[in-house]
Amino acid sequence: MQIELTLNGVFQRLDIHPGETLLETLRSQGLTGVKLGCGHGDCGSCVVLWNGQPVNACQVLTAAVAGDSVTTIEGLSDLTKPHVIQTELVKAGAVQCGFCTPGIVLSAYALLQNKPHPTADEIKTALDGHLCRCTGYVKIIEGIQNAAQLIQDGKV
Amino acid sequence: MHFTTVGHSVAKYDGLSLATGRALFTNDYPIANVHHLKFLYSPHAHARITSINADAALALEGVIAVCHTFNTPQILHTTAGQGFPEPSPYDTTMFNPTVRFVGDKVAAVLAKNPQTAETALQKIKVEYEILPALFDYEKAGAPGAPQLHPEPGKGYPAGMPYRPDENLCAEVNIDVGKFEQGLAESDFAFDETFHTSYASHAMLEPHAVLTYLDQYNRLIVISTTQVPFHARRICARVLQIPEKRIRVIKPRLGGGFGCKQEVFLEYYAGWMTLQTGLPVKILLSRAEVLRATRYRHPVRLRLQCGVKADGTLHSIWLDALMNNGAYGSHALTVLSNIGSKVLPLINKAPYQRFTGRMVYTNLPIGGAYRGYGATQGYFALNQLLDIIATQLPMDVIELFRKNVIQLGETSPIFERLGEGKEGVRQNIESSSLLECITRGAQEIGWYSKRGKKLRHGTKVRGVGMACMMQGSGIPRVDMGAAYMKMNDDGSFNLHVGATDLGTGSDTVLAQIAAETLGVTLDDIIVYSSDTDFTPFDTGAYASSTTYISGGAVKKCAEEIKNQILSVAAEISRQPEKNLHLAGKAVHWAQGHLDFRSICQYALYTHNQFQIQASSSHISPVSPPPFAAHFVEIEVDTATGVVQVIKYVSVTDCGTPINPRLTEGQIEGAIVNGISWTLIEELRFDARGAQLNTDFGRYKIFSAADIPEIKTILLPTYDPTGPYGAKSVSEIAMNGPAPAIANAIFDAIGIRFRDLPITAEKVFQALQQQ
Numbered sequence: 060m061q062i063e064l065t066l067n068g069v070f071q072r073l074d075i076h077p078g079e080t081l082l083e084t085l086r087s088q089g090l091t092g093v094k095l096g097c098g099h100g101d102c103g104s105c106v107v108l109w110n111g112q113p114v115n116a117c118q119v120l121t122a123a124v125a126g127d128s129v130t131t132i133e134g135l136s137d138l139t140k141p142h143v144i145q146t147e148l149v150k151a152g153a154v155q156c157g158f159c160t161p162g163i164v165l166s167a168y169a170l171l172q173n174k175p176h177p178t179a180d181e182i183k184t185a186l187d188g189h190l191c192r193c194t195g196y197v198k199i200i201e202g203i204q205n206a207a208q209l210i211q212d213g214k215v
Numbered sequence: 216m217h218f219t220t221v222g223h224s225v226a227k228y229d230g231l232s233l234a235t236g237r238a239l240f241t242n243d244y245p246i247a248n249v250h251h252l253k254f255l256y257s258p259h260a261h262a263r264i265t266s267i268n269a270d271a272a273l274a275l276e277g278v279i280a281v282c283h284t285f286n287t288p289q290i291l292h293t294t295a296g297q298g299f300p301e302p303s304p305y306d307t308t309m310f311n312p313t314v315r316f317v318g319d320k321v322a323a324v325l326a327k328n329p330q331t332a333e334t335a336l337q338k339i340k341v342e343y344e345i346l347p348a349l350f351d352y353e354k355a356g357a358p359g360a361p362q363l364h365p366e367p368g369k370g371y372p373a374g375m376p377y378r379p380d381e382n383l384c385a386e387v388n389i390d391v392g393k394f395e396q397g398l399a400e401s402d403f404a405f406d407e408t409f410h411t412s413y414a415s416h417a418m419l420e421p422h423a424v425l426t427y428l429d430q431y432n433r434l435i436v437i438s439t440t441q442v443p444f445h446a447r448r449i450c451a452r453v454l455q456i457p458e459k460r461i462r463v464i465k466p467r468l469g470g471g472f473g474c475k476q477e478v479f480l481e482y483y484a485g486w487m488t489l490q491t492g493l494p495v496k497i498l499l500s501r502a503e504v505l506r507a508t509r510y511r512h513p514v515r516l517r518l519q520c521g522v523k524a525d526g527t528l529h530s531i532w533l534d535a536l537m538n539n540g541a542y543g544s545h546a547l548t549v550l551s552n553i554g555s556k557v558l559p560l561i562n563k564a565p566y567q568r569f570t571g572r573m574v575y576t577n578l579p580i581g582g583a584y585r586g587y588g589a590t591q592g593y594f595a596l597n598q599l600l601d602i603i604a605t606q607l608p609m610d611v612i613e614l615f616r617k618n619v620i621q622l623g624e625t626s627p628i629f630e631r632l633g634e635g636k637e638g639v640r641q642n643i644e645s646s647s648l649l650e651c652i653t654r655g656a657q658e659i660g661w662y663s664k665r666g667k668k669l670r671h672g673t674k675v676r677g678v679g680m681a682c683m684m685q686g687s688g689i690p691r692v693d694m695g696a697a698y699m700k701m702n703d704d705g706s707f708n709l710h711v712g713a714t715d716l717g718t719g720s721d722t723v724l725a726q727i728a729a730e731t732l733g734v735t736l737d738d739i740i741v742y743s744s745d746t747d748f749t750p751f752d753t754g755a756y757a758s759s760t761t762y763i764s765g766g767a768v769k770k771c772a773e774e775i776k777n778q779i780l781s782v783a784a785e786i787s788r789q790p791e792k793n794l795h796l797a798g799k800a801v802h803w804a805q806g807h808l809d810f811r812s813i814c815q816y817a818l819y820t821h822n823q824f825q826i827q828a829s830s831s832h833i834s835p836v837s838p839p840p841f842a843a844h845f846v847e848i849e850v851d852t853a854t855g856v857v858q859v860i861k862y863v864s865v866t867d868c869g870t871p872i873n874p875r876l877t878e879g880q881i882e883g884a885i886v887n888g889i890s891w892t893l894i895e896e897l898r899f900d901a902r903g904a905q906l907n908t909d910f911g912r913y914k915i916f917s918a919a920d921i922p923e924i925k926t927i928l929l930p931t932y933d934p935t936g937p938y939g940a941k942s943v944s945e946i947a948m949n950g951p952a953p954a955i956a957n958a959i960f961d962a963i964g965i966r967f968r969d970l971p972i973t974a975e976k977v978f979q980a981l982q983q984q
Contacts (some may be wrong), residue, residue, distance in 0.1 A: 091243035092236020094469075096419045097501040101910035104419055132236030141231055149230035152875030155883065156717025158419040158469030161572060166451025186918040190910065191472050192417050192881055193717055195886035196918040197926070 062125040067134025075121045081107065092132035092161045096190070103189030106162035107131045113166045114183035118188070132161035135168060143215040144168055144206045151202030155161055155193035163189050167203045177207060216269035216870070218831035219831060221730040221938045225831060225877035228722040228741055229467065229715075232426040236469040240499055241423040249425070250279060250492040252487055253332035255322040255339055255761060256507060257314035259575040260350070260903035261361060262343035264312055264321065264366040272324060272335035279491055281339065283322035284310035287486065290453050291368060294479040295544040295582070296442030298692055298753055300372035302635030304384050304543040308362050309453055309482060314347070315363055315541035317904040318507035325487045325495060327714050329405055348577040350903055352538035354721030355382040355574035363541065363575040375547055375635065385550045386575035391627045394519070397530025397566025401521025405603060409518075410969040411952070413538075413897035415513040416584055417915050420719075421504045422471020423806050424732075427494035429462075434485055436463045441475040441714050442754030447746045449478040455483050461485070465744035471716040472887075473583030476756045477509050484581030485782035486740060502908040509582025510897060512549050512573075513538045516595040522564075522603055526614050531565035533558060533592065537573045540580040546573040547635040549581065552588030555638060557596050559626035559839070560684050561618045577903055583756055584950035585884060589685060594970065597681035601960065610665075611957075612656055615843075616684050622646045625807040634757070636727045639690045641836040645931035645941065648682065648841035651865035656681070658863045668962060673853040676860070677962025683949035684839035688759030688940035694833045696750035701727065701826035705799050705810025707736040707775070713764035714750025715746045718944055719876040720760040722774035724768045727937050730898055731772035732779075733796040734810070745863065750829060756839075760943030761872060765937035775827035782817050782826070783808050838933045840868040840941045844885075844950030848958040855978025859889055859922040864950065866926075871935040878926045881947040885924060888951030890916035896971050 063072050066088070075084055082105045093116055096104030098212050100118040107116045108130040109191045136142040144167050163186060170185040173213055177185070182200050191199065209215050216222075243581070269281035287309045310320060318344045322339055326332035339646035347361040349856045353359055362727030363382055370377040376386040398404055425437040434456070440446045443463040468475065479841040484495040499508070514870060515538045521530035539546045584590075600618070604611035620626060622643055630640040638844040659678055669676040709728050712724035715721040725739040732738075743749055752764055764955040774966045776796060783801035793803045800809045817826050850856070864881055894914055898906045907913040932939035956967050965980045 070494040088257055089245070089871045090236075091239065095242065095498075096422070096469075096908050099501065099909050099911060101501075102419060109929035134439070137238055138235050141235055145231060148234055149226050152224065152227070152879045154227055154233050155719065155876075155879055156228070156418070156420065156468060156470040157238060157769065158240065158717075160234050161236040163898040177308060183921075187276070188917075190417075190419060190915060190917055192419055192472070192887060193883045195884075195924065197882045197924050198875070198879055198919050200918065 060122065062122060064124050064126065065128040067130055077122055079121045080117055081119040081121045081124060085116060085122040090131045094158055094161065096158065104159050105163045106165050108165055108169060111169060111172065113169045118158050135165065140166065143209055144203065147206035147208045147209065148199065148202035150172060151205060153194055153198040153202040159191045160190055163199060171207055171210065175207060176210060179204065216932065216939065217820055218253050218730055218938065220726045220736060221530060221872050222870060223550055224873055225726060225736050227719050227876065228725055233467065234678060240420055240467045240469055242426060244425055244437055246425055246494045248313060249496045250325050251329045251332050252323050252325050252484055252495050252497045253336055254320050255319060255328065255336045257321050258342055259314060259345055260317050260348035262314050262347040263346060264314065264341060266342045267322060268340040271338040275331060275335050275338065277327035278335045279325040279332040279493065280413050280487060281322055281324050282486065284312045288455065288788045290455065292449060292452055293544060293789060294477050295478045296445040299448060302375065302547045303545055304369060304377055305367045307542045309486065314495060316579055317902065318579060319541060321927050323483055323573050325842045326357065348895050349382065350576055350578060352574050352576045353471050353515065353536065354930055355576060363577065373887040378949060380574040383540055383572055383772050384575055385546035387551050387569065387571045389554060390567045390629065394530050394532045394566050394568040398521040401523045401529045403606065404526040405520045405522065407518050407599055407602060408968065409516045409598065411514050411591045411594055412970050413579065414895050415505055415897065415913060416472040416474035418470030418472055418474060418545055421499040421501060422475065422480055422508060424480045424484045424497045426488040428492060429489060430638035434461045434479050434488060436461060436485060437466060437566050438463060438481050439468055439475050440465050440714050441471045441756060443714060443744045443746050443750050444712060445754060446478045446481050446558050450482045450485055451654055453482040454489060455905040457984065458709040462747045465714055468716040471755065472585040473756065474509050475588065475716065476583040476754065490786050500912065505908040505913055506579060506905040509544065510579055511584040512581035514591045516591065518595050518599045520599060523542045526607060526609050527619050528561050528564045532568040535571040538576050538581065539569065539573050540576055540578045542580050543575065544580055544582045549588040551632055553592040555628060555632040558590035558628045558686055559594035560620055561753055562620040562624055562626035563618050569632065574803065578899065579905065581881050585945050587945065590948045593681060593683050593949040594952040596612050598956055600609065601957040610651060610679045612661065615652060616649060619648055619682055623648065630908060635691050639836060644838060644935065645869055645933040646778050647839055647867040647929040647931050648843065650929050651843040652682065652926060655843045655863050655865040655930060658927065659847055659861065661845065663960060664847060672850050673701040674851050675962045676847060676849045677958040679954045679957030679961055681844045681950045681954040681957065683945040683946055685758050686837040687936065688764035688834055688837055689757045693753045693757060693759045693763045693947065695752045695767040696748050696829065696831040697767040698829040699771050699827065701775065701814045703811065703814055705814055706740060707732065708742065709768065710749045710770065711764055712749045712753040713760050714752065718753050718880060719873065722874045722876065723761050724765055727765050730861035730938060731769055732776055733841065734799045738799065758901050758945045761940050762942050763832055763834060765940060766834065767830050770830035770832060771828050774830060775826060778826045778828065781811055782813050786816055797901060832933060838935055838941050840866065840943055840946050842866040842950065844954045846954040848955060848962060849975060850959060850962045852963065852981055855974040855981060857974065857977060859895055859955065859974060861923040863925045864927065864947055865929055866943065867931050868927050868943035869931055869936050871928050871930055872938065872940050874928060877943050880944045881926050882924055884947035885951055886916050886921055888948050889955065892952040892955050893969065893971055895971065956970050
């Protein structure tokens with residue numbers, strides 16, 4: 060079947076199988092920043108933004124996003140112009156193996172869109188669908204707090 | 216010491232590449248025409264395969280090949296990714312004719328796509344002769360117990376003790392003095408037994424392998440491995456081709472913690488590629504990671520101890536019985552580490568004994584896991600000290616102070632027990648452990664909380680502590696090597712065999728090079744873990760990379776520095792002793808030369824040569840990092856739920872080369888440790904099949920679960936480490952389990968000797984109290 064969607068800001072027509080997950084579709088488009096960690100919606104490594112809301116791409120059928128907007132980590136920024144969430148996570152030491160990081164960046168981005176001044180507990184809640192085995196989460200929370208502060212101070 | 220790059224929290228070399236999703240992991244490599252390999256796993260815990268018929272699978276469109284025990288070579292080897300000869304028994308083949316746990320590999324299908332491969336698996340007809348299974352490792356040596364490895368020819372390549380008729384795959388016995396005599400001389404005697412459980416590393420990236428033949432018919436292996444050089448060697452053995460035909464590449468790695476120090480996938484993909492000429496991909500599912508990879512060895516630990524009236528531990532006997540599951544991966548070394556990394560912490564006892572046995576069962580395979588036996592050992596030792604302090608009675612902090620190893624001291628265990636063989640004699644040349652204890656006690660508020668059982672409704676609080684050490688690489692065994700060359704613009708390529716599994720070792724090694732050469736990190740281009748293009752390194756394990764590989768990088772950079780000075784002397788006509796490096800230039804009293812002009816002179820002008828060097832490094836010693844951990848917990852006596860309120864760690868890892876990354880190692884290990892202590896455990900049904908094979912049922916801590924975490928570094932300077940560094944990646948794993956168990960006892964007076972300490976267990980114990 061064929062669907063239309065806005066993928067990373069670009070209108071596209073894609074040929075897909077009806078049972079295909081959004082994770083499979085995106086990775087087959089070369090968007091490998093969408094990571095497969097569990098395939099059950101438990102770990103958050105494949106989180107993308109669907110009309111601005113974080114979802115586990117492994118739990119969404121691509122057919123369901125027809126006509127909608129999907130943003131992956133590749134659509135948020137690139138290496139020459141990283142988002143402040145990304146630079147602050149790196150500065151905080153929150154990126155170790157980095158496998159969970161793209162998903163966490165997108166969830167943090169969605170959080171800051173809705174709540175520019177989140178508390179530590181609100182950040183923890185926003186990250187609850189993400190697993191990270193490397194960092195113990197401490198520096199992830201710190202990095203997101205620092206990014207929020209910089210945005211708030213108008214320094215980015 | 217004043218450093219310009221070392222000791223600074225510079226941004227991780229690959230940080231932005233990872234955070235922007237651009238970094239490539241194994242599963243991200245675009246390889247044309249890649250075919251997919253899927254495994255058929257044994258549904259039986261113990262069975263002999265009598266026949267396999269793959270005709271129906273092969274008849275499916277898109278199925279290329281099926282391999283199994285009857286059409287593959289039977290080459291005995293170990294999957295443990297260790298140095299050669301491996302201190303693990305050779306007890307497995309690519310496909311064993313006998314399957315030994317639910318999840319043992321029976322066959323593999325290669326197909327055009329994963330779905331076809333999965334369908335084909337269902338069509339393979341396997342007939343089994345079911346054998347009696349052994350699940351209880353404490354009964355592995357009992358008369359009449361099923362024997363798992365009766366086949367002749369199995370055992371250690373270097374001939375260590377191996378007795379398959381007792382299901383024994385490793386044994387260690389060390390005596391310092393006579394334990395019984397020491398016990399007789401003591402005022403108090405203690406005898407305590409503890410158990411720890413199977414646990415998964417649960418790194419976020421599942422194992423993956425890509426293999427293909429290049430234009431010279433060489434086998435290229437891209438793999439999620441912590442040990443690329445061992446992977447090449449073990450693949451060469453199993454595939455019966457020379458190492459020169461194999462190139463192993465480790466791209467970005469999504470965590471490992473030891474689970475990827477194991478070579479148990481690469482050769483299947485390699486075999487299929489060699490047979491068919493096709494590119495092959497293996498990508499494990501989370502369920503496969505959770506039931507068919509490697510896990511922390513469960514153990515029964517018995518500690519007997521004689522204590523003097525003043526609190527001095529006088530005589531101690533640590534006995535370990537460990538479960539390696541179906542195959543003996545890391546059997547001898549994890550077992551040895553329980554003694555060698557634990558007993559030296561309490562070095563005052565003149566009488567020390569360590570006895571250990573590792574046995575086979577029909578359960579999943581034990582392997583390397585952050586802490587590597589020490590974690591299990593410290594669960595027992597730190598509780599023993601808490602028990603002694605309660606009984607004497609004595610402040611447990613004073614008990615630790617009286618008994619822990621101190622600067623300038625040694626332990627007889629260092630020399631008697633290494634990893635699978637004798638160790639090395641060494642004295643402690645750096646330690647701030649006593650200060651770590653003081654600082655941690657202050658930070659947790661020990662004296663205002665200990666023994667107070669502060670209660671709020673049904674909730675009661677307690678505090679507990681633990682002390683620990685680890686090593687820094689394996690002395691006289693681990694080797695790292697580095698190669699560097701200088702470029703026109705005064706930058707440097709740094710090539711290391713060392714394997715960054717997410718820890719940040721590429722960054723830390725670049726910092727060591729940059730410090731030595733007086734440049735910033737921007738001028739070091741790191742390339743690591745490629746058996747064709749980087750020099751040898753034993754790999755990422757044993758807390759060795761910063762200390763051992765870092766030593767190689769420092770030597771290599773020093774050699775480069777000498778060459779730069781020599782060229783600068785030639786250009787400037789200054790004696791070398793008048794020259795020094797700083798800010799990417801060579802300076803003398805009257806002038807300076809920048810690195811670009813020095814390199815260009817060497818490359819293009821006169822007496823041309825490439826400024827380049829390579830160095831190797833081993834260490835005759837393994838200086839331990841030390842740490843003291845303190846925890847405050849709250850037990851809900853109505854539900855049994857234990858909540859960690861605050862966790863304080865104070866660590867001496869020598870010089871932290873990158874303090875942020877150092878803290879990250881500690882915090883990650885602590886949360887992993889808390890999660891393991893309270894909720895993690897592989898569970899099995901009566902047939903030995905694992906029940907919790909997804910993150911919904913094998914839960915690990917998320918951000919919402921973590922307590923307040925305070926991470927304090929109390930640096931020392933170890934004279935044997937690069938810029939004073941010791942290791943840090945494993946040690947913190949040893950603290951949470953005993954510290955929490957001790958804190959629970961402080962809160963409710965119940966001692967938990969078995970892991971995990973689940974709410975159910977606590978609730979039941981409270982009911983019985």
